[in-house]
Amino acid sequence: LGHMAFELSTKKALLGQQQSLKTQATAPTETDWHPTSWRSKPVTQDIVYPDQGALFKALSKISHLPSLVSAGEIERAREDYARGARGEAFFLHGGDCAEAFNECTEDHISAQLRILLQMSFIIFMGAKTPVVRVGRIAGQYAKPRSKLAEVVDGKEYPSFRGDSVNGMDLTDRQPDPDRLVSAYFHSSTTINYLRSLSTEQQLLDAAIKELNFDADSIDSEILRVKAHQVHSRIEDALLLYASSARNGDKASSRTLDHLSRAMGSEMLWTSHEALNLSLEEASVRSVLDPVTGATHHYDSSAHMIWTGERTRQLEGGHIEFMRGLRNPIGCKIGPTMQPDELVALLNKLDPDYQDGRVTLITRLGVDKVDRFLPPLIDAVQASGHRPLWLCDPCHGNGKTTPTGIKTRDFADIFGEIEKSISVHNAMHNPLGGLHLELTGDNVTECTGGCIPLGEDQLGSAYKTLCDPRLSAEQSLHLALLVSRRLEG
Numbered sequence: 067l068g069h070m071a072f073e074l075s076t077k078k079a080l081l082g083q084q085q086s087l088k089t090q091a092t093a094p095t096e097t098d099w100h101p102t103s104w105r106s107k108p109v110t111q112d113i114v115y116p117d118q119g120a121l122f123k124a125l126s127k128i129s130h131l132p133s134l135v136s137a138g139e140i141e142r143a144r145e146d147y148a149r150g151a152r153g154e155a156f157f158l159h160g161g162d163c164a165e166a167f168n169e170c171t172e173d174h175i176s177a178q179l180r181i182l183l184q185m186s187f188i189i190f191m192g193a194k195t196p197v198v199r200v201g202r203i204a205g206q207y208a209k210p211r212s213k214l215a216e217v218v219d220g221k222e223y224p225s226f227r228g229d230s231v232n233g234m235d236l237t238d239r240q241p242d243p244d245r246l247v248s249a250y251f252h253s254s255t256t257i258n259y260l261r262s263l264s265t266e267q268q269l270l271d272a273a274i275k276e277l278n279f280d281a282d283s284i285d286s287e288i289l290r291v292k293a294h295q296v297h298s299r300i301e302d303a304l305l306l307y308a309s310s311a312r313n314g315d316k317a318s319s320r321t322l323d324h325l326s327r328a329m330g331s332e333m334l335w336t337s338h339e340a341l342n343l344s345l346e347e348a349s350v351r352s353v354l355d356p357v358t359g360a361t362h363h364y365d366s367s368a369h370m371i372w373t374g375e376r377t378r379q380l381e382g383g384h385i386e387f388m389r390g391l392r393n394p395i396g397c398k399i400g401p402t403m404q405p406d407e408l409v410a411l412l413n414k415l416d417p418d419y420q421d422g423r424v425t426l427i428t429r430l431g432v433d434k435v436d437r438f439l440p441p442l443i444d445a446v447q448a449s450g451h452r453p454l455w456l457c458d459p460c461h462g463n464g465k466t467t468p469t470g471i472k473t474r475d476f477a478d479i480f481g482e483i484e485k486s487i488s489v490h491n492a493m494h495n496p497l498g499g500l501h502l503e504l505t506g507d508n509v510t511e512c513t514g515g516c517i518p519l520g521e522d523q524l525g526s527a528y529k530t531l532c533d534p535r536l537s538a539e540q541s542l543h544l545a546l547l548v549s550r551r552l553e554g
């Protein structure tokens with residue numbers, strides 16, 4: 067694909083000073099980054115399309131469609147990430163393992179926003195720093211798989227790779243380029259709805275009115291008291307808010323300040339795994355910064371993107387693609403990551419040593435954190451890079467039940483968080499937040515929690531397309547535990 071078409075499509079520049087901005091078409095060289103330079107590198111978990119003509123048509127269409135997020139927003143997200151890296155904000159990054167086209171509904175999207183808001187309020191009360199929310203949302207439609215094929219009744223089929231690639235139905239496993247265009251429109255409709263929910267009143271309503279978990283049902287006495295405190299403080303805040311809105315009452319401005327600080331950033335930042343590089347390339351918009359004269363390249367499909375544990379090879383296509391972007395970028399870190407390899411990765415992704423340029427998302431497993439996290443932190447501290455460190459307590463703790471259901475246990479999830487907090491604290495390194503697979507819906511995918519869910523109950527509302535998510539109730543319980551732990 068020629069990059070020219072994509073460059074031309076960016077004439078309508080993104081920074082809000084549209085008239086004064088010009089796009090630059092620079093010739094790529096061996097060492098220069100370019101939106102296409104990943105193509106000369108090995109690409110793991112690649113998606114191979116049988117019909118290249120149809121793929122070209124779909125990508126070209128996407129490259130001409132409007133940006134889903136603006137350069138100005140990405141710049142503001144960068145500032146949040148820098149704050150997080152310095153320990154001045156706590157990140158709550160979460161959502162579905164894989165979004166589904168048929169779950170692109172008002173109910174599901176508002177449930178996702180609501181659970182993240184509720185959790186951030188609870189965490190804020192313990193962490194006492196603003197909580198920045200990032201959704202695995204509005205584009206989380208492509209999955210890496212440990213097994214790229216599956217055998218059913220003696221016949222081999224390509225694995226399901228997410229709704230932007232193929233279908234769950236065995237007859238629909240061929241990658242279909244039209245699904246890329248459909249993913250764009252589903253992302254666009256999701257982000258549009260999120261924006262409509264982002265007014266202050268909506269935020270408060272969503273966060274407060276429906277804080278509908280049953281505090282009395284929590285088994286631990288301390289947590290039950292804490293949950294009641296959260297309820298009543300939130301209720302007080304809502305009453306004050308309502309009365310100040312009616313009377314213009316200045317007395318409640320402290321509460322309002324408190325609330326808006328808890329809410330951190332202006333909106334939910336969106337994110338997804340940048341797996342399908344052709345799609346990400348078609349989303350790149352290049353903008354000339356009128357002040358510095360530099361050309362910035364934005365992946366306009368999300369505020370933040372990350373690469374997974376299976377695609378983070380130092381010399382691979384995914385790292386090459388991400389390194390040239392202005393967006394905050396992330397990398398999943400599993401137990402095989404070596405300290406010197408991590409520093410080499412940071413040197414590549416963060417050559418200018420910018421706070422929060424890179425997010426390191428550790429997913430080591432509850433039994434491995436104590437052994438593997440300290441040497442990684444040590445090496446990064448010595449390197450001078452200041453990434454945002456997030457703990458993903460989900461992906462290192464997967465298990466399969468004797469009947470073949472993929473699950474995770476609540477105790478392992480909280481266990482990995484607790485151990486990670488202890489390690490970071492002991493090394494005077496800020497743990498910048500959490501990366502979680504969760505849903506605001508009442509699913510039965512992870513075991514344990516405040517009303518313990520047993521393996522035999524997993525079948526009743528097991529809905530995920532890929533990995534098991536914490537339910538709304540488990541998520542709130544986790545937020546209470548984390549809040550208490552961060553309080554010290």
Ligand code: PEP
Binds near residue numbers: 398399429461
């Ligand atoms: C994921 O986040 O859904 C995922 C596949 O994670 P990881 O790359 O860490 O395995």
Ligand code: MN
Binds near residue numbers: 163164503532533
């Ligand atoms: Mn997952």
